[in-house]
Amino acid sequence: MTIERVLLDYGSGGQASHRLVNELFLKHLGNAVLSVLDDAARLDIAGPLAMSTDSFVVDPIFFPGGDIGALAVHGTVNDVAMLGARPRYLTCGFILEEGLPIEDLEKIVASMGAAAAEAGVLIVAGDTKVVPRGMADKIFINTTGIGEIFASPAPSGHRAAPGDAVLISGTLGDHGLAILSTRQGLSFDAPVASDCASLNHLIVKVIEAAGDVHVLRDPTRGGLATTLNEIAGQSGVGVFIEESLIPVKPAVAAGCSFLGLDPLYLANEGKFICILPEANAQAALAVMRADPLGADAVRIGVVRAEHPGKVVMTTPLGGQRLMGMLEGEQLPRIC
Amino acid sequence: MTPFDSFKNPDLCRALLGKLEAALDKPMRFMEVCGTHTVAIFHSGLHSLLPSQLVHLTGPGCPVCVTHESEVAAFIELAGKDGVIVATFGDLMKVPGPGGANLKKAQAEGARVEVVYSPFDALALARDNPASKVVFLGVGFETTAPAVAATVKIAREQKLDNFLLLSFHKLVPPALRALLADPFMSIEAFLLPGHVSAIIGLAAYKFIEDYHVPAVIAGFEPVDILTSLLLMVEQRKKGEAKVVNGYPRVVPDAGNPKALATMYEVFKTSDALWRGIGAIPDSGLVLADAYAQCDAFKVLDITLKESKPLPGCRCGDVLKGILKPNECPLYKKVCTPANPVGPCMVSTEGSCAAYYKYQL
Numbered sequence: 001m002t003i004e005r006v007l008l009d010y011g012s013g014g015q016a017s018h019r020l021v022n023e024l025f026l027k028h029l030g031n032a033v034l035s036v037l038d039d040a041a042r043l044d045i046a047g048p049l050a051m052s053t054d055s056f057v058v059d060p061i062f063f064p065g066g067d068i069g070a071l072a073v074h075g076t077v078n079d080v081a082m083l084g085a086r087p088r089y090l091t092c093g094f095i096l097e098e099g100l101p102i103e104d105l106e107k108i109v110a111s112m113g114a115a116a117a118e119a120g121v122l123i124v125a126g127d128t129k130v131v132p133r134g135m136a137d138k139i140f141i142n143t144t145g146i147g148e149i150f151a152s153p154a155p156s157g158h159r160a161a162p163g164d165a166v167l168i169s170g171t172l173g174d175h176g177l178a179i180l181s182t183r184q185g186l187s188f189d190a191p192v193a194s195d196c197a198s199l200n201h202l203i204v205k206v207i208e209a210a211g212d213v214h215v216l217r218d219p220t221r222g223g224l225a226t227t228l229n230e231i232a233g234q235s236g237v238g239v240f241i242e243e244s245l246i247p248v249k250p251a252v253a254a255g256c257s258f259l260g261l262d263p264l265y266l267a268n269e270g271k272f273i274c275i276l277p278e279a280n281a282q283a284a285l286a287v288m289r290a291d292p293l294g295a296d297a298v299r300i301g302v303v304r305a306e307h308p309g310k311v312v313m314t315t316p317l318g319g320q321r322l323m324g325m326l327e328g329e330q331l332p333r334i335c
Numbered sequence: 336m337t338p339f340d341s342f343k344n345p346d347l348c349r350a351l352l353g354k355l356e357a358a359l360d361k362p363m364r365f366m367e368v369c370g371t372h373t374v375a376i377f378h379s380g381l382h383s384l385l386p387s388q389l390v391h392l393t394g395p396g397c398p399v400c401v402t403h404e405s406e407v408a409a410f411i412e413l414a415g416k417d418g419v420i421v422a423t424f425g426d427l428m429k430v431p432g433p434g435g436a437n438l439k440k441a442q443a444e445g446a447r448v449e450v451v452y453s454p455f456d457a458l459a460l461a462r463d464n465p466a467s468k469v470v471f472l473g474v475g476f477e478t479t480a481p482a483v484a485a486t487v488k489i490a491r492e493q494k495l496d497n498f499l500l501l502s503f504h505k506l507v508p509p510a511l512r513a514l515l516a517d518p519f520m521s522i523e524a525f526l527l528p529g530h531v532s533a534i535i536g537l538a539a540y541k542f543i544e545d546y547h548v549p550a551v552i553a554g555f556e557p558v559d560i561l562t563s564l565l566l567m568v569e570q571r572k573k574g575e576a577k578v579v580n581g582y583p584r585v586v587p588d589a590g591n592p593k594a595l596a597t598m599y600e601v602f603k604t605s606d607a608l609w610r611g612i613g614a615i616p617d618s619g620l621v622l623a624d625a626y627a628q629c630d631a632f633k634v635l636d637i638t639l640k641e642s643k644p645l646p647g648c649r650c651g652d653v654l655k656g657i658l659k660p661n662e663c664p665l666y667k668k669v670c671t672p673a674n675p676v677g678p679c680m681v682s683t684e685g686s687c688a689a690y691y692k693y694q695l
Contacts, residue, residue, distance in 0.1 A: 312695065317348045317557055319380020321693040 006100040011173055024106055027124060028113035033089075033124040041124035043089055046148060050085035052076055053144040056323045061108065061138055062300070064178045065193030066269075068141060069108035073115035073123075074198045075220070076145035081200035082216040082272065084151025084207055089127040089220040090116065093142040108139065119198035147200075151207050159214040160235035165281035167274040169180050169202070170296040171222050171247045172194070176266025177255045193249050197270035202291045206274060210284035215275035222326055223265040227273060228311045231326040236308045240303030241323070244316040259307030265326055275303060342556030343379075351561035356566045364390040364521055365567060366656050368457050368507060368529030370397035370684025371555055377693035379557045387579045389564065392656035393686035395510050395609060396528060398475045399426045400654060400678045400685050401460075403608035405642035406503045407432040407678075410472055413501065413637060414438055414446040420464055421458035425450045429681050433642060439586045448540065449610040454479075461490065461498035470631045473502040474618075478530040480504045480620055482602035487622070499631040502621055505607055507531050508539045509618035511552065513609075515546040522656055524567045525550040526560070529582045530617035534598075536590025547576040554582040559562040601626055608639070610678065611651020650677035653686055660690040 009016035026035055033041050054075050059299065073090065096105065116123050141206075153159075161198040174195040181192060207213050213305070215235070219227040224246070232239045247264045256263045268295060273286055281299055288294030289299040311323040341347070367373060373393045376382050385391060395401045411432040414421045421438065427440045428450065442448040447467070451457050454471055461469040473483050483500065490498040507528060514520055525548060527540060532552045543550045549570035553563035563581035570577060580586055600623070607619025622630040631637060644651070647665055652658040660666055660679065670676040671690055679687035 307695070310695075313380075314376075315380030316343065316345050317380050317384060318345065319383040320695055321377055321380050321383065322695055323694045 004102055006096050006102060006105060006130055007154050008130050008132065011128055013266060020128065024102070027127075028106075028109045029116070029123045029126070030123070031122045033122055034126070034190055038285040041089070041091075043124065045088055045146065048149045048154075049146055050080045050083035050149050051144070051146045052079035053142065054079060055139070055140060055142040056141050058179065059137060060182050061104065063182050063194055065174075066196040067108055067111050068139060069110075069112035070115040071196050071269060072141040072143045073112050073119060073121070074196045076143040077119045077121060077198040077200050078218045078272070080147040080267075081203045082218055083147075083149055084153065084154040084203070084213065084216065085147035085149040086204065087119065087121045087145050087147035087200050089124045089146050090121050091144045092123055093127045093278065094129070095136050095140040096128065096130045097136045097138050098130055100138050105139065114300065115198065119200055121316040146162055147284060150204070151213065153212065155213045155216040155228045157215055157217060157231050157234040160231050160237050160239070160275045160303045161214060162237060162303055162305040163278060164214055164275045165240060165278045165302040166228075166274070166303065167281060167284060167288070167297060168224065168247065169199070169263040169272045169274065169294040170174050170270070170302050171249045171252065171260065172219070172251045172271065173248055173256060173263030173266035176223065177252045177281055179265070182263075192249065192255065195270035196266055197293055199270065199293060202288065202293050203272070205287045205291065206284050209287040211274045212280070213274060213284070215273065217273045219268050219271060219273055221267050223267060224273070225262070225264045225311065226324070226325050231273070231275065232311055233309045235303075238304045238307035238309075239301060239311045240304055240314070241311065242314050245298055245300045247296045247298055249290065261307070264323065271303055278302075342554070342558040344558060348561055351558065351565060352384055355389065355561065355565050355568060357386045358565065358572055359386055360572065362388045362390060362528040363568060364656070365383060365524040365526055365564070366392040366394040367526040367553075367594050367621050368394040368396035368511065369531065370400075370682065371530065372396065372528065372553065372560070373686055373689050374470075374684055375555045375557075376560060377689045380693070381557055381560060382693070383695070389568070392522065392659075393653070393689070394656055395612065395654045397679070397682050397684040397686070398479075399430060400681035401505060401510070401609045401612075402433070402474055402651060402678065403431065403610050403642075405608060405639040405645055407445070408642045409502060409637055411436050411438060411441055411641055413470060413631070413635065414448055416635070418467050418633070420447040420449060420460060420467045420469045421471055421472060422449050422451045423459055426473060426682050427472060429675065430678050431645060431675060433478060439470060444480050454483045457501045458486060458490055458498060461495045465497060468497050468499055468635065470499045472633070473500050473504050475504055476507050476528075476531050476600070476603070477534045480602065481534060481591075481598045484597045487596070487601050487626055490629060496628070498629065500622060500629050501631040501635055501637065502602065504602065504620035505606075505609065506604065506618050506620065508535070509615050510609060510612065511540070512542060513612055513618075515543065515548065515610045517655070519657065520550065520655065524548055524571065526563055526567065527552040527578075528584060529554045529559070529569055532580075532582070532590070533585045534591050534594050536586070537578060537580055537588045539590070543578055544576055549576045549580040552586050552687045555584060569592070576605075597669065611646070611654045612627055612695070618626065645677055648677035652677045653656065653679050660687040661694065663687070
């Protein structure tokens, strides 16, 4: 691209838009489906299908360990994968603020391309709008994903059953704290990077090794605490976890203690909760630990019939307390 | 493993709990007066582990919770004024005022309310908005008052005439005196707040000894809390009632004279209204005459009006330790964090919110 900043013309649908599509978007995202440039993408896909959509407004748009583009791919790929599905196709909608440096846009789109290639998904449709300066903050991205469900029965938040083991694929709070450490006004320097990553390949391996997996969920906004509460509520069971078993990086723990935050409520973008029959737990853990994305995987608790709809935490001292849901957002705009 | 981990050591805690159990020959009602203690006791699981004879009461230790109805009404009214930007800590946003009003709703209706993480952020806001009056809501105890005092001094040095303070700061010792003087009170010991004590020191509490109630300053890790509880229980066993520093690694007996000097340069004491307790003599901090030009009360002509208590709300009885949060008829039925009737359910350090969040 010869210009340096996004102009209003670039969302007009006219020649300027075409240049943006051809010289920037197709360069990084192009594939046999997208490059046809018809009004809609033609897909070959077989049901049952999993579909999910998410909008990304993270601030800042570049952060340690990732950027809004990679996050927009990982986030939707992971949501689709959590249904025991192989994500196949993504669409993406961009809302750009007039004046966004083209260099930044190109970095973000290139990062989306790389993330999609790594996850093995094709970006097959897209849209770009440009709004006047001040009407949006730099760049917002929506992605919608679709995938083929291969697990039978498919994992669901409704399927946690008494006797199941609760596993987590790695350390918690990395993404939330990485974002926070870069926020203006919080002069806080933590050696922490976002964990954002696509989990779909690992999910396939886990389901192949462990057989029937009852629940898969990625604890994004609201963190582990909120997601476990959702599962407890959906399944009508009590989720009992041991605080001392929950993996948190020392730097994240230190940062949270300094800022008065609880890492169990911070967002994660490359972790998943896996709830499955106790007999299959070791097989799932072995597969997770053999993969870099699940190296710190551990069993953190168990599902019981008591206290339905609640998450009960046993503290390191041996006391018990509830681990409730957040009432509001701990921090706005973390994804 | 950090040096602080030893203050969470489960084995040490179990040993201390055993000693505590052994030292209790009859029930003892102790009150903590610090929101951080409330949360620490629940979050660590200690609440479920304390000997049943040791009854944990949560007193007026959460600054948001003790802010009086008429003070809440005043800052919500202030937020609606033209040309005013209210700067506040996030905890005050959902505190209910008359008719269910709160700052969050005022903001949605167009009031400019900015959540800040430090009083210094309010200074930056004043610098960036020279045409507006930026009013910082000063709610807090001796822990935060010195930092707010320093902010007021900087505002004056930098001639930021549009920075104003609405001070509802309160002092802990006069509230303890009011509780002890109340004939209906049944508090047998105080767990004193570590952070406040780091500022005011030991001497400020000496009057408690006149009431024959043991009082021990405590830190916030489980070992700190249990150690101080043990010091408290052992005093009673020996028939003693002294003010003791159980948190010497952070609290100097003399407190922090420099912080106190800044606080009393900028503020002077005055009578103040406490929710559920009422007026307590010399328990508040208002700006000293030399800083009158920063005083939002004077500059914007704000007066506290008579305000009716929230209907049905028994936060006052909870704050005095007369009622436990789960004994309030509204608890969990009408009053929840999503729809709080009183401030004890709003603040993250409020006793009702802690019960709601942590109690099985």
